[in-house]
Amino acid sequence: MGAAPVILAVEPAAAVEGGEVTILGERLTAGGFPRVRVGGVPARPAVATATRLRVPVPPDAPGGLVTVETEAGTGEWGPLTVAARIAADLHPVTSPAVGADGSIWTTVSGSRGQRVPAPLVRISPEGRREAYAAGALNPTGLHLAPDGSLLFTSRHDGTLYRFRGKGPAEPLATDLGIPTGLAADRAGRL
Numbered sequence: 001m002g003a004a005p006v007i008l009a010v011e012p013a014a015a016v017e018g019g020e021v022t023i024l025g026e027r028l029t030a031g032g033f034p035r036v037r038v039g040g041v042p043a044r045p046a047v048a049t050a051t052r053l054r055v056p057v058p059p060d061a062p063g064g065l066v067t068v069e070t071e072a073g074t075g076e077w078g079p080l081t082v083a084a085r086i087a088a089d090l091h092p093v094t095s096p097a098v099g100a101d102g103s104i105w106t107t108v109s110g111s112r113g114q115r116v117p118a119p120l121v122r123i124s125p126e127g128r129r130e131a132y133a134a135g136a137l138n139p140t141g142l143h144l145a146p147d148g149s150l151l152f153t154s155r156h157d158g159t160l161y162r163f164r165g166k167g168p169a170e171p172l173a174t175d176l177g178i179p180t181g182l183a184a185d186r187a188g189r190l
Contacts, residue, residue: 002030004073010066014081015057020046021080023053023068031071038080039064057082086127091116094181097142097150101125105150107139113156114138120150120163135168136161141182143190151190153179160190 007025015021021038028034029050036043036055039062047054053068063082068075089108096106102125110116118131119139137156145151150163151172158176161169184190 002072003027005030005034005068005070005075007066007068007075007077010077010080014083016083017057017059017061017085019057020054021057021066023055023066023077024051025053025068025075026051027070027072028053028068028075029070033070035069037065037067037069039066039082087121087123087129090121093138093140093155094142097144099144099148105142105144107142107152109138109140109155112138120152132163132165134161134163140180143182143184146188151182153182155180 005025005027007023009024011022027050029048034045034048034053036045036053038057041058041061043055043058045053045055061082063080065076065078066080090106091108091110092106093109096104098104104123106121108116108119108121115137118133120132120134122130136154138154139152140155141153143151151160153160155178158174158178159171160173160176162172163169182190
């Protein structure tokens with residue numbers, strides 16, 4: 001029958017439901033196609049070799065121990081962290097911005113030129129979703145300024161805006177082409 005599978009690593013160490021992880025090891029297919037579990041939930045490898053398995057994280061997998069079972073035995077590794085879904089029905093064009101309080105700013109940007117009633121979305125650390133109508137189309141690049149205001153670009157009109165949490169956003173710079181991202185140095189300068 002041979003020796004049991006040995007898991008040397010699971011990469012990345014954190015994943016999302018539907019994302020893929022790679023299991024690295026030895027004898028991962030010893031004695032036939034492996035049976036994989038993520039946090040006790042069955043997961044079918046998309047690719048399987050003796051030293052590498054590519055495995056989609058199954059729906060509702062809580063994370064935890066990763067096991068590979070073959071006719072020769074079972075190998076274990078863990079824990080794998082599986083992120084919890086905190087929001088849906090978003091349309092972010094680029095990365096979110098994360099505040100010092102743990103809140104996440106993202107967008108429901110829409111297609112270029114499409115007006116979305118409340119395109120800026122703040123998700124509190126408790127998971128509460130708040131949508132804001134800032135008066136600008138297609139917010140894209142997001143950055144939280146040192147004063148706590150949200151800076152964002154519009155890929156519709158090529159403008160950099162500042163949003164202070166209520167009321168319309170104020171334009172700071174115009175004629176920027178189609179800006180889709182923002183970057184700042186440690187002092188907060190764009």
